[in-house]
Amino acid sequence: MVGGAAHAGAAGDPLITQVQDWASGHGDGVDATPYGLPVKYESDVIRRNVDWLTADTISSINFTPIHALDGTITPQGCAFERHHSGAIDLSKQDYRLMINGLVDQPLVFTYEDLERFPRENHVYFCECAANTGMEWAGAQLNGAQFTHGMIHNMEYTGVPLRTLLQEAGIQAAGKWVYVEGADASSNGRSIPLEKVLDDCLVAFKANGEALRREHGYPVRLVVPGWEGNLWIKWLRRIEVMDGPVEAKEETSKYTDLLGDGTARKWTWEMDAKSVITSPSPQSPIRHGTGPLVITGLAWSGRGAITQVDVSVDGGANWVAARLAGHQHDKALTRFYLDTDWDGREMLLQARARDATGYVQPTKNALREVRGMNSVYHNNGIQTWLVTPNGEAENVEVS
Amino acid sequence: MVGGAAHAGAAGDPLITQVQDWASGHGDGVDATPYGLPVKYESDVIRRNVDWLTADTISSINFTPIHALDGTITPQGCAFERHHSGAIDLSKQDYRLMINGLVDQPLVFTYEDLERFPRENHVYFCECAANTGMEWAGAQLNGAQFTHGMIHNMEYTGVPLRTLLQEAGIQAAGKWVYVEGADASSNGRSIPLEKVLDDCLVAFKANGEALRREHGYPVRLVVPGWEGNLWIKWLRRIEVMDGPVEAKEETSKYTDLLGDGTARKWTWEMDAKSVITSPSPQSPIRHGTGPLVITGLAWSGRGAITQVDVSVDGGANWVAARLAGHQHDKALTRFYLDTDWDGREMLLQARARDATGYVQPTKNALREVRGMNSVYHNNGIQTWLVTPNGEAENVEVS
Numbered sequence: 001m002v003g004g005a006a007h008a009g010a011a012g013d014p015l016i017t018q019v020q021d022w023a024s025g026h027g028d029g030v031d032a033t034p035y036g037l038p039v040k041y042e043s044d045v046i047r048r049n050v051d052w053l054t055a056d057t058i059s060s061i062n063f064t065p066i067h068a069l070d071g072t073i074t075p076q077g078c079a080f081e082r083h084h085s086g087a088i089d090l091s092k093q094d095y096r097l098m099i100n101g102l103v104d105q106p107l108v109f110t111y112e113d114l115e116r117f118p119r120e121n122h123v124y125f126c127e128c129a130a131n132t133g134m135e136w137a138g139a140q141l142n143g144a145q146f147t148h149g150m151i152h153n154m155e156y157t158g159v160p161l162r163t164l165l166q167e168a169g170i171q172a173a174g175k176w177v178y179v180e181g182a183d184a185s186s187n188g189r190s191i192p193l194e195k196v197l198d199d200c201l202v203a204f205k206a207n208g209e210a211l212r213r214e215h216g217y218p219v220r221l222v223v224p225g226w227e228g229n230l231w232i233k234w235l236r237r238i239e240v241m242d243g244p245v246e247a248k249e250e251t252s253k254y255t256d257l258l259g260d261g262t263a264r265k266w267t268w269e270m271d272a273k274s275v276i277t278s279p280s281p282q283s284p285i286r287h288g289t290g291p292l293v294i295t296g297l298a299w300s301g302r303g304a305i306t307q308v309d310v311s312v313d314g315g316a317n318w319v320a321a322r323l324a325g326h327q328h329d330k331a332l333t334r335f336y337l338d339t340d341w342d343g344r345e346m347l348l349q350a351r352a353r354d355a356t357g358y359v360q361p362t363k364n365a366l367r368e369v370r371g372m373n374s375v376y377h378n379n380g381i382q383t384w385l386v387t388p389n390g391e392a393e394n395v396e397v398s
Numbered sequence: 399m400v401g402g403a404a405h406a407g408a409a410g411d412p413l414i415t416q417v418q419d420w421a422s423g424h425g426d427g428v429d430a431t432p433y434g435l436p437v438k439y440e441s442d443v444i445r446r447n448v449d450w451l452t453a454d455t456i457s458s459i460n461f462t463p464i465h466a467l468d469g470t471i472t473p474q475g476c477a478f479e480r481h482h483s484g485a486i487d488l489s490k491q492d493y494r495l496m497i498n499g500l501v502d503q504p505l506v507f508t509y510e511d512l513e514r515f516p517r518e519n520h521v522y523f524c525e526c527a528a529n530t531g532m533e534w535a536g537a538q539l540n541g542a543q544f545t546h547g548m549i550h551n552m553e554y555t556g557v558p559l560r561t562l563l564q565e566a567g568i569q570a571a572g573k574w575v576y577v578e579g580a581d582a583s584s585n586g587r588s589i590p591l592e593k594v595l596d597d598c599l600v601a602f603k604a605n606g607e608a609l610r611r612e613h614g615y616p617v618r619l620v621v622p623g624w625e626g627n628l629w630i631k632w633l634r635r636i637e638v639m640d641g642p643v644e645a646k647e648e649t650s651k652y653t654d655l656l657g658d659g660t661a662r663k664w665t666w667e668m669d670a671k672s673v674i675t676s677p678s679p680q681s682p683i684r685h686g687t688g689p690l691v692i693t694g695l696a697w698s699g700r701g702a703i704t705q706v707d708v709s710v711d712g713g714a715n716w717v718a719a720r721l722a723g724h725q726h727d728k729a730l731t732r733f734y735l736d737t738d739w740d741g742r743e744m745l746l747q748a749r750a751r752d753a754t755g756y757v758q759p760t761k762n763a764l765r766e767v768r769g770m771n772s773v774y775h776n777n778g779i780q781t782w783l784v785t786p787n788g789e790a791e792n793v794e795v796s
C-alpha cells in the first residue's frame with residue numbers, strides 16, 4: 001500500500017453501476033472554442049483583489065489563486081498583475097522602444113525590430129515587493145491568495161536587454177539605466193547596469209504566447225529575482241545614466257522604513273520565501289483523517305531552492321519536504337509533504353533554503369531587525385492553524 | 399553590433415515625438431478580468447481545424463497555432479486537442495476511476511481520493527500519431543499549424559499510475575493494462591505494464607491549473623513520449639490484463655499500413671522530429687533582408703533533444719541551431735538560428751537528433767521503408783520554400 005489513501009467500493013455507486021448520459025450520447029464538439037476557457041466548474045480559480053488595499057482600481061493589484069493551483073507554471077489568465085494607471089491598449093504597430101542617454105547612438109526599436117534579435121527562454125517568478133506586506137503587523141488576511149498571491153511564474157521569451165544596449169553602445173560613464181513604461185504612471189525605476197547586463201530580458205511572450213494586456217502587451221521588462229515593480233510593463237524607454245534617478249517609485253514607495261525612522265533602499269533582490277498553498281484557509285481539508293498531501297511553493301531571488309522544511313507544530317519540529325519538478329534559478333519550486341493526518345490541530349509552516357545557504361526567517365526575527373513600519377519585503381515564515389474540522393486560518397505564533 | 403538588426407530613427411516618428419493618448423490618460427482597470435483573455439490584437443492565435451479531415455465535428459481535431467507561439471510551453475487555451483465523440487461535461491463530484499482485472503483488490507477512486515496520493519510534476523509533449531500524416535503523399539497543407547500542430551507541451555501534475563496499481567495489487571499474470579475514457583467513444587487502448595510502471599501519470603492539472611474540458615477534465619492519462627491517442631481523456635477505467643485487447647483504436651486505427659500490405663502495430667513511441675515554425679507559410683518574413691531569426695520546435699519520444707540542424711538550401715548544407723531553454727526528456731525543445739537573409743530563395747529544413755543518437759530522416763527515406771499507405775508516424779524532415787518576397791509555402795524536395 002503506497003500512501004494508503006482512502007478508496008470507495010463500487011457496490012451501490014450509481015456512477016459505477018449505471019450508464020451515464022455522458023457515456024451514452026456524445027459531448028459537444030469543440031469547434032466553438034478556438035481559444036479554450038476554463039471549465040465552468042473552476043469558476044472560483046480566478047484573480048482576486050483586496051478592495052481596501054488601494055484607493056482606486058486604476059492603481060490596483062490582482063492576486064494569483066495560488067491556493068487552487070499546482071505544479072509551478074502560472075497560467076497567464078490567472079497570473080498576478082499590478083498596475084499604477086490602468087492597463088493600456090497598445091498595439092504592436094504603435095509600439096516603440098527608445099534607448100537614449102549615455103550611449104553612442106540613441107536608438108528606437110519597433111516591435112518588428114525586436115523580433116530580429118537573438119532570443120532566450122527562461123522560467124522566472126515575478127513577485128511584488130509588497131507581497132505578504134500586510135502581515136508585518138500580524139495575521140491580517142485569511143488566504144494564501146491574499147497573503148502570498150502577488151506572484152507568478154512563467155516561461156518568458158525575449159531579447160537580452162544587454163543585446164539592445166550593446167547595439168546602442170554604452171558609454172564609459174554609464175552605470176545605471178532608468179526604465180519606464182508607456183502608461184501614464186510611467187512607473188520609472190533605476191537599475192544598476194551590472195544587473196541589466198547580467199540577465200534582464202525585453203520580453204514579448206509568456207508561456208509561449210503574447211503577453212496579456214494587463215501584463216504589458218506587447219513588451220515588458222523581466223528583471224529576474226528582483227521585485228516586480230522593476231518589471232516595467234508596456235516598456236517605452238531605457239536611458240543609460242551615470243547614477244540613479246531616485247524617482248517616486250524608489251523613494252516614497254518600494255523602500256523599507258525601519259524602526260529607527262531611517263529607510264532601507266535599493267532592496268531589489270527578493271529573499272528566499274515559501275508558503276503552504278494547501279491546506280490553507282481557502283483550501284481546507286475536506287476528506288478527514290488519513291493520507292494528506294501538504295503542498296506549497298518556494299522561491300528565491302538569489303538562485304535555486306535547495307531545500308524546504310515543513311512543520312506541523314508551529315516550528316518546534318521540521319521535516320524535509322519533497323521538491324517535485326525542476327528547480328530553476330529564480331523560479332517557483334513546488335514542494336510536497338506526503339503525510340498522514342490524525343485529525344489533531346496543526347500549526348503548519350514551511351521554511352525555504354536557497355543555493356546561497358540563506359534560510360527563510362520567522363516573522364519575529366524579521367521584526368527584530370526591521371521593526372514594524374515596513375510595507376515591503378516580508379519573507380517571514382507563514383503559519384496556518386488547521387483545526388480538527390479541517391478548516392485553516394492565518395495565525396501568528398510567538 | 400550584436401545581430402546587426404535594423405532600427406528606426408526617432409525623428410519624424412509621431413509615436414516618439416508626440417504624447418499619445420495612452421500616456422496622458424489612464425487605461426482601463428482590470429478588475430473586470432478575473433480570468434484574463436488574450437488581447438484583441440492576438441485574435442488570430444487560435445486553434446484551427448481542417449474541415450475535410452474528419453466526417454463530423456463530433457470526431458475532430460483542433461491544431462495548435464505553433465507558427466505564432468515561441469518558447470516551449472503551450473497555453474491550454476490554444477493547445478491541440480483530438481476528440482472521438484465530443485468533449486463531455488464531467489464534474490469532479492461525478493468523477494470515478496475504476497481499477498479492475500488482474501488485481502488483488504479492485505478499487506474505485508473519487509477525484510478527492512486521487513488528491514491524497516503523492517504527486518509529480520513533469521513537462522511533456524503530447525503528439526497525435528497522425529500529426530504530419532497528410533504529408534505522406536507529398537506537400538498537402540500550407541502552414542506549420544496544419545502540418546505539425548497536432549502537438550502541445552505542458553507541465554502536468556498528477557499521480558503516477560504505478561502508485562494506484564500498487565494500491566490495487568498487480569497479480570503475476572498481469573502484463574498489460576486496458577485504459578478507457580468516460581466519453582461514449584471510450585477510446586480504449588492497451589498499454590504494456592512495463593510502460594505504465596515506468597512513467598505514466600494520472601493527471602489533473604496542466605500548466606498549474608485544472609485541465610480544460612476538451613483536454614479531459616477532470617482527469618486524463620499522460621503517457622510520456624507515446625502517441626496522443628493513448629493519453630485517455632476523462633479517464634474512467636484501467637483493467638489489468640494478461641494481453642492486449644486489440645481494440646478498434648489499435649487495429650483499424652493507429653497502425654501503419656506498409657507498402658507490402660502488412661501493417662506495423664504497437665508503434666507507440668514518437669520518433670524524433672522537428673519543424674521550423676517561423677518563417678513558415680502562416681508566418682512570412684515581413685521585414686525584408688538582413689537579420690532574421692529562424693526558429694522552431696524539436697522533440698523525441700525517447701528522451702531529450704541533443705541537437706537540431708538547420709538547412710536553408712533543402713538539405714545540401716546544415717548548420718547547428720542554438721537550443722534555447724531547458725531540454726527536458728520527452729518535451730518540446732525550442733531552437734533558433736540567428737542569421738542574415740540576403741533576400742534569396744530558401745528551402746528551409748530542420749533535422750532533430752535525440753539522446754539515443756537517432757537522427758530525423760527525410761520524407762523519402764521514410765517512404766522507402768514504409769511506402770505511401772501510412773497515415774500515422776510521419777516524422778520526416780519538413781521543407782518550406784521561402785521566396786524573395788518573404789512568403790513561404792509547403793514543398794517537397796527530391
